[in-house]
Amino acid sequence: MRFAIIRFPGTWSDRDTYHVLHNVLEQQADILWHRETDLSNYDAVVLPGGFSYGDYLRCGAIARFSPVMDAVVDFAEAGKPVIGICNGFQVLCESHLLPGALIRNQSLQFRCQWTYLRREGGSTPWADGIPDGTVLHVPISHGEGNYFADPDTLNELELRGRVVFRYCDAAGEVTPAANPNGSARNIAGIINARGNVLGMMPHPERAGEQLVGGADGNRIWESLLRQATTILAG
Amino acid sequence: MPVDQAALDAVALRRDEYELLVQQLGREPNEVELGMFGSLWSEHCGYKNSKPLLKLFPSSGDQILTKVGAENAGAIDIGGGLCVVMKVESHNHPSAIEPYQGAATGVGGIVRDIFAMGAYPIAILDSLRFGPLDDPQNRYLFEGVVGGIGGYGNCLGIPTVGGEVVFSPAYNGNPLVNAMCVGIAETAKLLSAKAHGEGNVFLLVGSDTGRDGIHGASGLASRTDPEARFEEMRPAVQVGNPFMEKLLMEACYELASEHGDWIVGLQDLGAAGLTSSVVECCAKGGSGAILDLENVPRREQGMTPYEVMLSESQERMLVIAKNEHVAEVTALFQHWELHCEPIGVVTAGTEVVIREHGVDVAHVPVGIATEPPQYRRQGVRPAELMALNAFDPGRLPDVTHGEATGVLLKLLSRPNIASKRGVFRQYDHQVLNNTVIPPGGDAAVLRVPGTDKGIAVSTDCSGRLCYLDPYAGGAIAVAEAARNVVCTGATPVAVTDCLNFGNPEKLDVYYTLEHAVRGIAEACLQFDTPVVSGNVSLYNETAGRPIYPTPVIGLLGILEDVSKALRAGFDGAGCQVYLLGAGLEQPAATLGGSEYLEALHGVVAGIPTVDLAAEKRLQQLVLRAHAEGLLVNAHDCSDGGLAVTLAECSILGDQGFEGDADLAGRLDSALFGEAQGRIVVSLPDDSFRQGGGAARLHDLGNELGVPVVRLGKTVPGDTFSFGPLRTSVTALRDAHESLL
Numbered sequence: 007m008r009f010a011i012i013r014f015p016g017t018w019s020d021r022d023t024y025h026v027l028h029n030v031l032e033q034q035a036d037i038l039w040h041r042e043t044d045l046s047n048y049d050a051v052v053l054p055g056g057f058s059y060g061d062y063l064r065c066g067a068i069a070r071f072s073p074v075m076d077a078v079v080d081f082a083e084a085g086k087p088v089i090g091i092c093n094g095f096q097v098l099c100e101s102h103l104l105p106g107a108l109i110r111n112q113s114l115q116f117r118c119q120w121t122y123l124r125r126e127g128g129s130t131p132w133a134d135g136i137p138d139g140t141v142l143h144v145p146i147s148h149g150e151g152n153y154f155a156d157p158d159t160l161n162e163l164e165l166r167g168r169v170v171f172r173y174c175d176a177a178g179e180v181t182p183a184a185n186p187n188g189s190a191r192n193i194a195g196i197i198n199a200r201g202n203v204l205g206m207m208p209h210p211e212r213a214g215e216q217l218v219g220g221a222d223g224n225r226i227w228e229s230l231l232r233q234a235t236t237i238l239a240g
Numbered sequence: 241m242p243v244d245q246a247a248l249d250a251v252a253l254r255r256d257e258y259e260l261l262v263q264q265l266g267r268e269p270n271e272v273e274l275g276m277f278g279s280l281w282s283e284h285c286g287y288k289n290s291k292p293l294l295k296l297f298p299s300s301g302d303q304i305l306t307k308v309g310a311e312n313a314g315a316i317d318i319g320g321g322l323c324v325v326m327k328v329e330s331h332n333h334p335s336a337i338e339p340y341q342g343a344a345t346g347v348g349g350i351v352r353d354i355f356a357m358g359a360y361p362i363a364i365l366d367s368l369r370f371g372p373l374d375d376p377q378n379r380y381l382f383e384g385v386v387g388g389i390g391g392y393g394n395c396l397g398i399p400t401v402g403g404e405v406v407f408s409p410a411y412n413g414n415p416l417v418n419a420m421c422v423g424i425a426e427t428a429k430l431l432s433a434k435a436h437g438e439g440n441v442f443l444l445v446g447s448d449t450g451r452d453g454i455h456g457a458s459g460l461a462s463r464t465d466p467e468a469r470f471e472e473m474r475p476a477v478q479v480g481n482p483f484m485e486k487l488l489m490e491a492c493y494e495l496a497s498e499h500g501d502w503i504v505g506l507q508d509l510g511a512a513g514l515t516s517s518v519v520e521c522c523a524k525g526g527s528g529a530i531l532d533l534e535n536v537p538r539r540e541q542g543m544t545p546y547e548v549m550l551s552e553s554q555e556r557m558l559v560i561a562k563n564e565h566v567a568e569v570t571a572l573f574q575h576w577e578l579h580c581e582p583i584g585v586v587t588a589g590t591e592v593v594i595r596e597h598g599v600d601v602a603h604v605p606v607g608i609a610t611e612p613p614q615y616r617r618q619g620v621r622p623a624e625l626m627a628l629n630a631f632d633p634g635r636l637p638d639v640t641h642g643e644a645t646g647v648l649l650k651l652l653s654r655p656n657i658a659s660k661r662g663v664f665r666q667y668d669h670q671v672l673n674n675t676v677i678p679p680g681g682d683a684a685v686l687r688v689p690g691t692d693k694g695i696a697v698s699t700d701c702s703g704r705l706c707y708l709d710p711y712a713g714g715a716i717a718v719a720e721a722a723r724n725v726v727c728t729g730a731t732p733v734a735v736t737d738c739l740n741f742g743n744p745e746k747l748d749v750y751y752t753l754e755h756a757v758r759g760i761a762e763a764c765l766q767f768d769t770p771v772v773s774g775n776v777s778l779y780n781e782t783a784g785r786p787i788y789p790t791p792v793i794g795l796l797g798i799l800e801d802v803s804k805a806l807r808a809g810f811d812g813a814g815c816q817v818y819l820l821g822a823g824l825e826q827p828a829a830t831l832g833g834s835e836y837l838e839a840l841h842g843v844v845a846g847i848p849t850v851d852l853a854a855e856k857r858l859q860q861l862v863l864r865a866h867a868e869g870l871l872v873n874a875h876d877c878s879d880g881g882l883a884v885t886l887a888e889c890s891i892l893g894d895q896g897f898e899g900d901a902d903l904a905g906r907l908d909s910a911l912f913g914e915a916q917g918r919i920v921v922s923l924p925d926d927s928f929r930q931g932g933g934a935a936r937l938h939d940l941g942n943e944l945g946v947p948v949v950r951l952g953k954t955v956p957g958d959t960f961s962f963g964p965l966r967t968s969v970t971a972l973r974d975a976h977e978s979l980l
Contacts, residue, residue: 118394
């Protein structure tokens with residue numbers, strides 16, 4: 007597959023994502039500057055983590071006006087796979103490709119730590135290869151990852167199976183203690199109605215090798231790759 | 241016309257220094273020139289008190305690619321065409337006044353030093369000292385500094401992987417904020433901070449120039465200010481913009497790694513801003529310069545040439561571009577959405593000429609500007625040392641068997657020993673995907689991107705020990721940093737240092753500076769770890785009392801195979817645990833300057849000792865044993881002594897431990913004494929089989945002359961016992977995490 011990794015001014019997970027996709031999973035990947043407007047050569051788009059525009063305004067609020075974002079919206083609306091990680095998730099919310107918002111961590115502090123994520127229901131090429139209930143070990147690194155939405159939106163997300171990952175403990179129990187940032191209902195990742203757009207605060211690209219602490223994050227990329235193989239074969 | 245005292249005070253020049261300047265110039269300097277010379281002749285830029293001492297450091301070696309002090313940072317060849325670039329620098333004075341911005345811009349400054357070399361920064365470490373947290377002012381400083389480091393480093397996307405956080409009343413109101421940065425470069429693409437080639441162009445890139453930070457170098461960092469003046473000095477603290485720095489870093493790295501042939505030099509703007517960067521580049525390149533200040537982009541109107549030349553606005557770089565490549569360099573920076581303005585040209589002269597709208601406003605001879613007077617003083621041993629060193633911990637009552645467990649738990653909860661997880665989790669320590677051993681172990685270990693190699697980095701210094709004996713304390717700082725690096729399986733290769741001391745014009749303070757430098761120099765010679773870069777921060781005192789002498793050592797080690805990095809925690813039940821180095825029974829004197837003595841008896845006294853030759857043999861033993869695959873873990877014995885070390889091994893590995901060694905002699909010094917030169921290791925559970933690891937470890941110990949003493953074994957479950965110590969790993973962890 008060919009991945010477009012979008013680099014906004016201030017993005018920093020671009021290199022990490024490229025490393026995992028290209029060096030570990032041996033996929034084609036390009037880092038594209040935010041002024042790019044053509045994504046037609048790509049099979050999937052990654053909006054990586056970082057501090058786009060310094061996050062001096064609301065996280066992602068400026069990046070969503072970057073020239074590349076029109077193409078990202080078109081790409082998503084065409085049903086092609088888009089993932090937003092950390093700051094990328096914030097950009098997707100600001101772009102209204104996903105509902106809700108990421109507000110300051112309940113602790114009011116930045117948190118960089120390993121978390122456990124439980125795969126919930128919901129169909130998306132990004133996670134269909136991961137059985138429901140699977141527990142993944144993936145780190146977070148953010149100051150504003152506290153997922154917030156009004157109760158109706160949260161209920162809608164739950165009802166439609168759009169909550170894909172929840173923070174849990176090592177045994178897979180979703181508990182307040184396992185929630186690292188105060189996110190509503192321990193939500194760590196959600197999809198759009200169609201399932202092709204995933205936003206998540208944890209960093210799968212930081213869990214791509216045992217050497218750096220684990221490789222559970224690859225389950226997400228591999229899920230998409232398997233899907234693509236199936237589509238191509240079909 | 242004699243200059244008035246207020247003008248000299250403003251630039252922190254003494255009258256005799258001014259007279260020397262007039263004599264060398266052959267005339268009175270004008271206001272702009274006086275500001276420029278004041279900054280360049282300040283301790284912070286000119287090292288006038290410390291330079292003669294710094295020459296005592298060993299600074300060269302087969303792997304060392306830079307001449308110390310000649311570049312923005314030191315570079316160490318690690319083979320395969322790659323090198324490590326590193327440096328540590330202080331931002332103590334700004335952090336005392338405005339902790340968040342002071343610490344943030346400290347990180348920004350050291351990171352620029354690294355990418356100015358053409359390297360990509362891959363790690364930040366922060367060595368921090370504060371007064372006790374029960375004082376609200378100290379807590380304010382602590383929270384501000386930690387917030388500033390995180391706020392800046394996290395935004396940059398460089399992991400903060402290590403450092404120290406130490407508390408002592410000696411740092412009340414005068415925190416130490418030392419930031420170290422490590423980068424990786426292709427050796428062939430290293431850049432230099434030189435201006436040469438007549439007609440080449442100075443390009444100023446990054447942030448606009450404002451009125452912030454004026455007199456940072458001369459006023460803040462180079463003299464002692466009564467606390468009362470801190471409020472009014474606040475405008476001398478710069479304000480950081482990490483987003484701008486991120487763009488600058490990416491642009492400069494692209495320039496260095498892909499188009500290094502377009503430029504002759506790259507230099508960051510730090511202390512004394514445009515003044516020092518231009519003058520120093522000219523000094524290194526043997527050239528002169530003409531600057532046209534009207535081309536300097538500004539944040540505000542009405543700035544005078546004086547203000548423009550002395551502004552310490554952050555996130556600015558000076559590029560010395562080849563004349564024929566100016567357009568391409570400019571386009572590169574513009575791609576990254578950065579300003580890039582030509583502000584002057586390199587000349588064949590020996591002066592830096594500053595003009596505004598065609599009118600000369602300053603003529604600064606490069607030679608005079610970069611050769612400030614140097615002061616070599618005859619230090620006087622601090623009077624209080626006599627009584628402090630005479631203190632005999634052996635006269636104190638020993639710990640009883642019944643008390644020992646309580647003492648261990650108390651020590652584990654002491655802010656100096658307790659887990660700093662609450663701090664480190666506020667720092668992104670993973671970004672760039674190289675962090676193999678995160679903060680919390682002995683040294684941080686990172687993969688060298690694109691290779692199987694790794695680097696281990698540690699910062700260390702016990703101010704308490706340096707206070708009691710600056711020579712031994714300086715040597716111990718190096719020994720401990722080396723031990724930490726060795727505990728990950730890495731071979732120590734180089735040192736960067738940050739010398740934090742009080743006012744060097746006081747002869748007892750000067751004594752501590754000189755002796756600490758001599759101790760460091762001796763240890764670096766012994767361990768073959770040259771000092772490749774560093775920084776000096778003097779005038780650290782409040783209310784007339786100097787801080788503890790605190791020469792922070794940043795030490796780099798290399799691992800040929802990073803996947804074999806050793807960790808500090810026990811790993812699995814049934815492992816045999818050994819103490820290597822100075823043995824189990826220790827004299828009461830090893831309690832001198834210990835955390836135990838301060839925690840239990842409220843005393844900072846005694847006399848520290850170190851045997852550098854024994855340290856070296858210990859390092860060799862651990863490295864050889866690890867190379868033969870004998871070891872499961874290794875952990876340095878330091879603050880809190882052997883008992884705390886074993887407890888940390890259990891906590892980090894979540895693994896029970898049962899000691900079965902006999903404790904002879906005094907219990908307090910055996911358990912909590914801080915004898916140097918000791919490392920705890922464990923071996924797999926098959927080590928008692930014929931020809932197993934234990935026998936081999938003993939053989940190696942005999943060969944190298946290092947005592948090897950069995951302490952016990954790791955056990956399943958939560959039990960922790962050693963001599964009279966009886967508790968659980970859970971209880972140890974609860975005590976250790978109490979700082980959160």
